[in-house]
Amino acid sequence: MSNPQFTYSHTTSTETSTLSIRRNTIAGATIKAQLDQLKWTGRYDCFELKWKPVYDQEYNWPVPPHLFWDSDLGKWVEGACYFLTEKYDADIDAAVKYIVTTIRNAQQEDGYLNLHYTMVEPGKRWTNLRDMHELYNCGHLIEGALAHHKYYQNKDFLGPIEKYVSLIRKVFGPGKDQRHGYSGHPEIELALLRLYRVTGNQDAYDLARYFLEERGKPTGQEGMFYFDWEQIHLRGENPYMRPDHYPKRFSRWYGQSQQPILEQETCEGHSVRLMYLLVAAADMVALAREGDQKLANVAQWQEAITRLWDNMVDKKMYLTGGIGAMPQWEGFGIDYFLPPGTDEGGCYAETCASVGAMMLAERLLSVDLHARYADVMELCLYNNVMTAMSLDGRAFTYVNQLASSDTHKSRREDWFEVSCCPPNLIRVFGTLGGYLWQFGGSEGEAYVNVHLYTNAKLSFTVDDKEVTLEQQSNWPWDGDISFQLSGASAIKTTIRLRIPGWARGKYTLSPAPSSSSAAALEKNGYLVLKPDYITTNPTFTLVVHGFEPRYISPHPYTGQHTVTLARGPVVYCVEDADNPWETNHFKDVAIRPGSAVTEERRVLESAGGLYVALHSVCWKRNMGGWASKTAGQEPGAEWGGPVLGQERTLTFVPYYFRANRGGEGHMRVGLLRA
Amino acid sequence: MSNPQFTYSHTTSTETSTLSIRRNTIAGATIKAQLDQLKWTGRYDCFELKWKPVYDQEYNWPVPPHLFWDSDLGKWVEGACYFLTEKYDADIDAAVKYIVTTIRNAQQEDGYLNLHYTMVEPGKRWTNLRDMHELYNCGHLIEGALAHHKYYQNKDFLGPIEKYVSLIRKVFGPGKDQRHGYSGHPEIELALLRLYRVTGNQDAYDLARYFLEERGKPTGQEGMFYFDWEQIHLRGENPYMRPDHYPKRFSRWYGQSQQPILEQETCEGHSVRLMYLLVAAADMVALAREGDQKLANVAQWQEAITRLWDNMVDKKMYLTGGIGAMPQWEGFGIDYFLPPGTDEGGCYAETCASVGAMMLAERLLSVDLHARYADVMELCLYNNVMTAMSLDGRAFTYVNQLASSDTHKSRREDWFEVSCCPPNLIRVFGTLGGYLWQFGGSEGEAYVNVHLYTNAKLSFTVDDKEVTLEQQSNWPWDGDISFQLSGASAIKTTIRLRIPGWARGKYTLSPAPSSSSAAALEKNGYLVLKPDYITTNPTFTLVVHGFEPRYISPHPYTGQHTVTLARGPVVYCVEDADNPWETNHFKDVAIRPGSAVTEERRVLESAGGLYVALHSVCWKRNMGGWASKTAGQEPGAEWGGPVLGQERTLTFVPYYFRANRGGEGHMRVGLLRA
Known part of the structure; x- marks a missing residue:
């Protein structure tokens, strides 16, 4: 189990890349911009526990x-700590310390720690796990505390958090006097498993596992679903009384509690919740596969x-x-409804849902390469995730539609009332090094599985000897990647290089391997370079083919x-900023698969320098x-063929460019097939 | 104002037609089959007011x-009375009398008359107009009583109903001590206006108009929307407590009470409710246009x-x-979501929504020919409405999807728990004569506006003289219609003949008119035959062109x-009953607009004899x-062109044939465009 939150610090940036520019922007602008938001909205000092008008x-x-x-x-502290490692900033350091101090001071005698149930509804703790995000909040405090602990190497934050976890462990569990509940919004499960990993805290493992195994049991609490019991018996609510995101009563699928996870056949409900839940499940599997815990x-x-x-x-x-077709429950629709x-x-x-999908992909890679x-991890990163932050790092999106409309133009906001997405961008970019590759080794052997290409250097030790792998490329615009392995020549290293699906198995490795057994593309899509090859060629180059623009x-x-244009991992859109004005958000524009596409290499420093526009x-x-129909005439008419003769050449830019360069917010990813 | 419920009896069937066969089936089978359902489900004798287990x-x-x-x-009595006029049946007569007697006896001293609030929740009348269908039920009792009155020529039913109306008039209105409410499910408004038309009951007119004008006022009751006031102040419910068809709190649009009708820009919410509401509004307009009431x-x-x-x-x-894309609220989705x-x-x-659309079309024709x-009236009749009853008249559909799926096969049911649709078919076919044409005249002049073609004879009097118009055709299969006007040669008659939109203005009239002023196609789509032409040619033939199959x-x-095949007013579908087995409800079958279509004239007695199948x-x-994709690979792939070479000829039958001739319930109206 090698979560990016643990492993990111083994990676350092080298030369400028599309990703490093984004990370520099976050370090230089985003973290402080979000801190300003925390301050003026009243979040920053809320754990001083003074009354604020917003509570009413x-x-x-x-x-x-x-x-x-x-x-x-919790999320801001976590993200800030990841970046402090790389670039110290006294203001950020002070803000982190202030927040942690107030949180410590706000903890109750028995370990309980939650703003709402301390300030606004004291005495009502654990009465609405379904909606009130009590355990979710705890999860993010745990994650913040882990990052804090890693950077500051003290238990100022982690200590109180472990005390809180130990209280929760007493409240929830299979015991007769314990509650058989779980969080409406999963998150604490993955946080607890990370806590276990760092501290060996068995309570944390047991609690996470209990939450995962108990979830969705129809007779969990007094013969009822826990959330039904809680609503009807604990809160005395009529089941028809329900929050707006529950389209019908007992929409248990909203929070993936309609049945045990093991029995769920399709992705249902809130997409972020499902992603976080499955990340934890995958961590539980990884721990078992590593022999750390029995399962x-x-x-x-x-x-x-x-x-x-x-x-x-395949279907959602x-x-x-992006995942989640249904705004009402911020989640999955029926199969193929997109x-x-x-x-x-x-x-x-x-945005958070695709961050979650990246986390899940990374976890799955560690148990099933x-x-x-x-x-998919790369698809999410360069598209639905990258598009969620402006090129200047100060504005964000929460929802990432593939086409604008008059009611939802392609626009950004400084912040949101529910502001989960902006700090998630800091977190994922802060730990990005951990997504690039997975590695390990012992007893004279080592491996590096390279998932993403960029400019970066990985260092880790095997048998106390350092292994270093550096990659250099112009990804995602070009497919040539140079690698250099250095140090520890005694260690036999296997390197696995992902050949993306869109490359259709086509690549060039140089120097060429002496035999097919020295370097072979396996069925799992990884080109495996065996120690034989590596020893002879510590410096080698991979060229991934398939960077021609393609219609998908x-x-x-x-x-x-x-039809949509894509090139490498980057999905393209049309925006009014580049193109002649269309009245209808490009809904009336058609494109023909197979038409010639011309590439234009442009430079935009804020976007990482070079990028490729398409025409x-x-x-x-x-x-x-x-x-020619008059109003109110019967529906249905004869089709007039696909397109009119009015031809025009349009410019396509990466989807993550949208809403950065002026314009009226008209944008579309998929044009009508001509 | 000449509603079909008043005018139908001026029309008699002549020779067999697709429509007359359907009416005969209803007279011979459906009315009694539904009576049996009323009996065994407990409805028939419910006004005996004895407790039934179902009430719990x-x-x-x-x-x-x-x-x-x-x-x-109410609806069954209404429908039965329409058919008793035409074909007496002692059992049906007796059943109507029994039902009416029990209803009379169930009326409370003050005129109140409602099963639920008499048996189950006495004392709670008028506490939930939004959901409890109290005024809706009254509306259908009024309509039943009007049909009863027309057939039996007594006030056994209408008398008690007028007493009930007069009670309601006292309860609701603008007065300080009156409730400023209206029905959650409109229907009573159109019933009241019909009652006014027959009896001149001013209370009925005033009440209907009050309901129409008051609906949707944001500050109607104590500064609140009436339904909000009722929920929060009268019933003391939390606004988040809501029935399952309200996706969010205050989904006022569900019952068209989000704003006054005059301000509504788009069709929202439950489609039957909107149709009934607009029918009443159109009746109110018609009464004003006729000078009967000021508006x-x-x-x-x-x-x-x-x-x-x-x-x-145009959009829904x-x-x-069919109207209504959204099962959750049985109603309209956003524009173009179909x-x-x-x-x-x-x-x-x-089914009921299209019956309502037919009623609305008929009303609009009387004020804006x-x-x-x-x-659209004809489109609804021959497709969404006709498909709702089996050819044998004993099984029904409630929902009429355009494509089956594994979860919703193309199937019929004997009856429904909420069984509004089956008796609505009796009602609409019982008054069908009233939809065929509208007519009138005085002082030596008369007119007949012919909307629908079939075999039928119309008789009415002008200045105490009889005018008779007979039409003979093989509609909807062929476009030739012979007309014969007889009687009353002194009366100057204008006949207007609809030329359907799909005929694109093409028709042949014989004898040919002597001048274009004697017979001209006007902009409103009606061919106007002036008295000059009619006097010379009391017998004439219209051929409507455009009966070639067309792709729409x-x-x-x-x-x-x-792409869908249509021919004349009939829309076609493919069914597995006629075609080689396709595994996926014909979802994987493509058709190319412009391909040659062959017609096959088939005979199926239960379906009205002749019909045209298409290939x-x-x-x-x-x-x-x-x-070739493996599971879980990134979404998106290259398109492979529209269709494979595997060619097959499929048979298409009228949509209303579906689910009548065996098969596995696989059906589709629109095939993928190749």
């Missing part, structure tokens, strides 16, 4: 506006996670790596008769019989 | 299973109704005349990249890059 405000019952503040602070049905768990991964990627994921925007019936594609996980489409059953010929949609 | 059953809070029983009886803003009302009609037909109606079935994200197309209303599609913005060549869909 209604938001979206039962959720008050301040409900997530614990997690906002009798480990194969079943792995099968369930893989089944849900496959359902998600947008071309940009409308690109509001005016076509949906699209949520929350297969390029399909890394392909969503699955035919989505009913989306559209292709498009046509105006033919409205057929509808162009 | 929960259904879908707050709606108990018996809530609609009043309306079921200062009549033009605004007509504009609002037309605006909503246009929105519905399926090719079959998925054909459950596995593509929606489709409800309730335009073929577009009659085109839904609006491009629906995103439905499909066209189709192809298997090419799954492109997805055919």
Whole structure:
């Protein structure tokens, strides 16, 4: 189990790359911009436990506006600590220390630690696990404390948090006097398993496992689903009384508690919740595979996670790596229901959900190495995740639709009332080194599985000897990657290099291997360089082919008769900033797969220097019989052929460029197929 | 104002036609089959007011299973009376009399008359207009009583009903001590206006108008929306407590109470409710246009109704005349959101909603003669409405999807727990004569506006002289219609004949008119035969052209990249009963607009004798890059072209044939465009 949050610090940036520019922007602008937001919104000093007028405000019952503040602070502290390692900043250091001090002071005698149930509803703790994010908030405090502990090498934050975990362990469990509950919004499970990993805290492991195994049991508490019991018996609410994101009563699937995880066949409900839940499940599998903990049905768990991964990627994921078609519950729709925007019936594609999908992919790579996980991880990173922060690092998106509309233009915000997404970007970029590769070794052998390409250097020790692998490339624009392995010549190192799915197995390795057994592309999509090859060629170059622009489409059953341009891992869109004005968010523009695409290498420093824009010929949609119809005439008319003759060449830019360069917020990823 | 419920009896069937066969089936089978259902389910004798176990059953809070029983009886009595006129049946006569007697006896001293609030929740009347269908039930009792009165020529039913109306008039109104409410489910408004028309009961008119004008006022009751006030102050419910068809709190649009009708821009919410509401609004306009009642803003009302009609037909109606894409609220989705079935994200197309659309079209024709209303009326009749009853008249559909799926096969049921649709079919077919044409005249002049073609004879009097118009045709299969006007040669008669939109203005009239002023196609789509022409040619023939099969599609913005076969007013589907087995509900079958279509004249007695089946060549869909993809690989692939070479000829039958001739319930109206 080698989570990026542990392993990121083995990686250092080398030369400038698209990713390093993004990380520098976060270090130089985003962390402080978000700190300013924390301050003026009242989050920063909330653990001083003084009354704030916002505590009286209604938001979206039962959720008050301040409900997530614990997690906002936890996530910011976590992200800040990742970057402090790399670039010290006295202001950030002081802010982290202040926040941690107030949190410590706010802890109750018995270890309890939660803003809302301390300030606003004291005495009501553990009465609404379904909606009130109590355990979710704890999860993010744990993660913040772990990052704090790693950077400061003290227990100022982790100590109180372990005390809180030990209280929770007493409250929840299988015992007669314990509650058989779990968090409405998963997150604490993965945090607890990380805590276990660092500290060996058995309570943390047991509690995470209990939450994972207990979730969704129909007769968990007094013969009822826990959340039903809690609502009806503990809070005395009528089951028809429900928050707005529950379309019907007992929409248990909203929070993946409709049945035990092992029995779930399809991805349902809130997409971030499912991702965090499966990350924890994958961590539990990894711990069992490593022999760290026993788990009798480990194969079943792995099968369930893989089944849900496959359902998600095959039937519920947008071309940009976004998941969640349904705004009402910020989550999954039915299979293949993937409308690109509001005016076509949906699209949520929350930033955090794709961050979660990246985390899940990384976890799966550690137990089941297969390029399909890394392909999706990279797809999410360069598209749905990268698009969520402006090039200047100061504005964000929460929802990432694939097409704008008059009601939802392609725009950014400084912050959100529920602001989970912005600090998640700091967290994921802070630990990005941990996503690039996985590594390990002992007894004279080592391995590095390289998942992502960029400019970076990895250092780790095997048998107290240092192994260093450096990669140099112009990714994601070009496919040439130079590698150099250095140090520890006595250690036999195996290097596995991902060949992305879109490369269709085509690559060039130089020097060429002397035999196919020295370097072979395996069925899992990784080119395996055996120690024989590495020893002879500590410096080598991989060229991944397939960087020609390509026309891709969503699955035919989505009913989306559209075509999208992609190049390497980057998905493209059209924006009004580059193109002649179209009145209707490019909905009336058609493109023909197979048309020639020209590339233009442009330089935009804020976007990491070089990028590749694309140009292709498009046509105006033919409205057929509808162009001449009078209002209120019967529906249905004869089709007039796909397109009109009006030809124009449009410019396509990476989806993550959108809403950065002015314009009216008209944008579209998939154009009508001509 | 000449509603079909008044005018139908001026029309008699002549020779057998597709429509007369359907009416005969209802007279011979359906009315009694539904009576049997009323009996065994406990509805028939419920007004004996003896306790039944079903009253204890929960259904879908707050709606108990018996809530609609009043309306079921009212609608059956209404339908039965329409058919008794034509074909006396002693059993039906006796059943009507029994039901009416029990209803009379169940009336309370003060006139109140409602099963639920008499038996189950006495003392709680008028506490939940939003959900409990109290005024809706009353509306159907009024309509039943009107039909009863017309047939029996007594006030056994109408008398008690007028007493009930007079009680309601006291309870609701603008007065300080009156409630400023209205029905959650509109229906009583149109019933009251019909009552006013027959009896001149001013209370009825005033009450209907009050309901129409008061609806949706944001500060109607104590500064609140009436339903909000009722929920929060009268019932003391938390606004987050809401029935399952309200996706969020305050989903006022569900029952068209989000704003005054005059301000509504788009069709929202439950589709049957909107149709019934607009029918009443159109009746109110008609009464004003006739000078019967003053309505200062009549033009605004007509504009609002037309605006909503246009929105519905242009953006929210399926090719079959079905409306309502959203199963959760049995109603309208956003503009252009028209998925054909459950596995593509929606489709409800309730039978009653299309019956309501027919009623609305007929009302609009009386105030704004335009073929577009009659085109939609005919589209609904021959497709979404006709498909709702089996050819044997004993089984029904409630939801009429345009494509089956594994979860919703194309199937019929004997009856439904909420059984509004089956008796609505009796009602609409019972009054069908009233939909065929509208007529009138005085002082030596008469007119007949012919909307629908079939075999039928119309008789009415002008200045005490009889005018008779007979039409003879093989509609909807052929476009030749012979007319014969007889009687009253002194009366100058104008006849207007609808030329359907799909005929594109092409027709042949013989004898040919001597001049274009004697017979001209006007902009409203009606061919006007002036008295000059009629006097010379009391017998004439119209041939409507355009009966060739045609390929039609839904609006491009629906995103439905499909093609449907239609011929005349009939929309076609493919069913597994006629075709080689396809594994996936014909989802993988493509058709190419412009392909040659062959017609086959078949005879099926139960379906009205002759019908036309169609044959066209189709192809298997090419799954492109997805055919070879492994599970869980990144979404998106290259398209492989539209279709594979596997060609097959499929048979298409009228949509209303579906689920009548065996098979596995696989059916589809729109095939993928090749």
